Amino acid sequence: MRRRTTAAVLAVFLCLVTVAGCAAIPTESQPKAIPQQNAGQPTQEIPEPELGLDPLSVVREYVRNSVQPANDHAASRAYLSGPLRETWTPDTSLRVVKDDFGTVYAPEDAQPADPNERVVALRGVEVGRLAADNSFIAGVDEYRTPVRVRKQADGEWRIVDPPDGIVITETDFDTAYQQVPVYFFAPDSTALVSDLRYVVARPQSGLPARVVDLLLSGPSDGLAEAVRNPIGDAATLDSNVTLSNDGALVVPLTGLGDEAVHERELMAAQVVRSLQHVTTSRVKLLSDGTPLVPGHTEWRPSDLPAYDTLSSPNAELPGLMTVNGRIRSLGSGAPIDGPAGTGALKVVSAAQAINGHQLAVVVSDGDGVRLQVGDYGAIGQEVDLSGAQMTRPTWRPPGGTDEKSTEVWTVVDGKQVTRVQQDANGQWVTQAVNAAELAEAGRITALRLSRDGARAALVIEGRLVVAAVVRNASGATLRAPRVLQEDRLTSVVDVDWIDHDTLVVATSSDRVPVAKVSVDGFQLDQYNTSNLTPPMRSITAAPGRPIVVADKTGLWTAGEIGAVWVPHNRGTPGARPFYPG
Structure with missing residues (x-):
């Protein structure tokens, strides 16, 4: 049932209003099954709405009750008319709006002739949506939709034409869903790549099963071509995820094929690392009833190799x-060896390579700049690449702990994203990166590859953008770019990666000079502003390291959100800090 004769008039109205707030695999120990995909949604009787609600309140309460996903959102379905409760099928995504959403009556000329029907305009600011793959896709936009309500035979108002999908506020989303990598x-x-997803948070006992379901569904659409999935597309659960009486979490897999032990160890790492944020239990990994990795049945995170070494x-x-x-040196303040x-x-x-062995340097050359790449402390090769400006270089991680990196990126004159690769003869050669999806975005003033190499963070016209790095035999492509926190971060000057899924940005803003942002853009935390003198000029971060930011007075460091910035003991005005990577 879609819009009727009032739709055209109401559409004009909605374009004019402004956004505002208004009124079981058996084992010896008899495992206990943990509910799977719908865990956290216990069957229970949903109470009827409060009696005597007016149409505006009915729509507001419908949105407020969308926080409860139990039984296919039965709590919000209770605000629909009787027949519609059974037939309504919302689309698969979930829209997240700011808390101060509004409900107002449409103008009289947009109202139905029937006095027992009213059209309510539901409006707010959409900050993103939870996609069908359970990833959050940021994007600020005005959300406006008409909702038609009708007085029922019992005198109660109920919705007869609801929004296309579930609408939920930021606070309610943060409460009802748990972020899991x-x-x-x-x-x-073997560098691990984190893919942030969201699962229903309650009951907590069902979280491990829901996380395993997400892992077996594969990477999110935004990362699908940028990562490798050793578990593969054919893997499924042989039976329920179970908790045995001895406290081990049993994950019974099937469909893994005849993979080598090394690949199975990678699969084990995927499962154990994905579960570490939702359980402290030992994880018993099975493949068709036998240990996934021969001779190693139960796992804890400490049993895994140090896969993060390559990206730290x-x-x-x-x-x-x-x-x-x-x-x-950021440590001693002494000049490094060599011409740089x-x-x-x-x-x-x-930029220094993540293992410290190499250096890429942008040097002044008359009216422009050029790039040199080589071993740390030595004279680098002058690359066939020049321009009026280049962004600070950024290194792709090497393939192994004892290897050197063979690739470094920069952006020439704000437009040409370029990767410089070392060929079989040891020469550094250039290749343009396919950045067609960014062509209309504007001038690029900063670029940082994630230290796992799967993503790129960019500053484009003062906005923070994250894109997946997709590689094939013909080159590299920046795919699925997404602007993060675009309403709050409008004057970004620099960015760096704290870890797999967290960024830190420096801005020219007095209000938010330094902030931490999740890679999907859902969470933003502002750092303390004490002692900083905006505008910020550059920033650097790395796993387990203090943040170092440069303002016009020098360098400042802080460890955590809320910590007061303290002067860096080697900082001077004009210094620009950078950690390896």
Whole structure:
């Protein structure tokens, strides 16, 4: 049932209003089954709405009760007319709006002639949606839709033409759903890649089963071509995820095929790492009734190899900074060895490879800049790449712990995203990155590859954008770009990765000079502003390291949200810090 004769008039009305708030696999220990996909949705009688609600309140309460997903959103269905409760099929995504959504009556010329029907305009600011794959897709937009209500035979108003899908407020979404990282791997290495997803939070006992379901559904659409999934598309559960009497969580898989032990170890890592945020139990991994990895039945996160080594700088590397055309140690303040530290080059910006062995340097060259790439402390090769400006370089991680990186990226003159690769002869050659999906976005002023290599964070016209990095034999493509927190972050000047799924940004804003943002854009946390002197100029971050930000007075460090910024003991005005990566 869709819009009737009032639709055209109401559409005009909705374009004019402004957004405002208004009124079981058996084992010896007899495992207990943990509910699967619909866990957290216990069957229970849903109470009828309060008697005597007016049409505006009916629509508001319908939205408020959408926080309860139990029994196919039975709590919000209670506000629909009797027959519609059984037949309504909302679309698969869930829209998230700001808390101050509004319900107002449409103008009289948009109202039905029948006095027992009223049209209510539901309006708010949509901040994103929960997609069918349980990933959050950020995107700020005005949300406006007409909702028709009718007085029933008992005198109560009920909705007869609801919104197309579930609408939920930010606060309610944050309460009802738990963010969980599901893990895959970088395409050509054992670097883990985090894929943020959201599952119903209650009851907590059902979380492990819901996380396993998400993992077996594969990567989210935004990362589908950017990661490798050793578990594969054919894997399913042989029976329910169960909790045995001895406390082990039993995950019985099937459909994994005859993969080598190494691949099965990667599968184990995917399951165990994905579950570590929702259970402290040992994980018993089975494949067709036998241990997934021969000789290793039960797992804890501590049993896994250090897969994060490839995507985390060594603790012995203190970081670097550019100061007055030279590169100095962020730890000691001393110039580094080689021409980049001695002053033989006029350094504009630079990047150190994640293992510390290599350096990419943008140097001033007359009216423009050029790029040099080589071993740390040595004279680098001058790459056949030049322009008026280049973003600070960013390294792709190497394929193994004992290897060097063979790829570094930069953006030339705000438009040309370029990767520089080392060929079989050891020469650094350039190749344009396919950034067609960003063509209309504007000028790119910063680019940072994630340290697992699967994503890129960019600053485009002061906005924070994240895209997947898709690789094939012909090159690399930036795919599925998404603007994060676009209503709050409008003057970003620099960005870096704290970890797999968290970014930190520096802005020119007095209101939000430094902020932490989840990679999907749902969460934003502002750092303390004490001692900082906006505008910020640059920022760097890395796993387990303090944040270092540069303002016009020098360098400042902070460890956590809320911590007061303290002066960096080696910072000077004009310094630009950077950790390896």
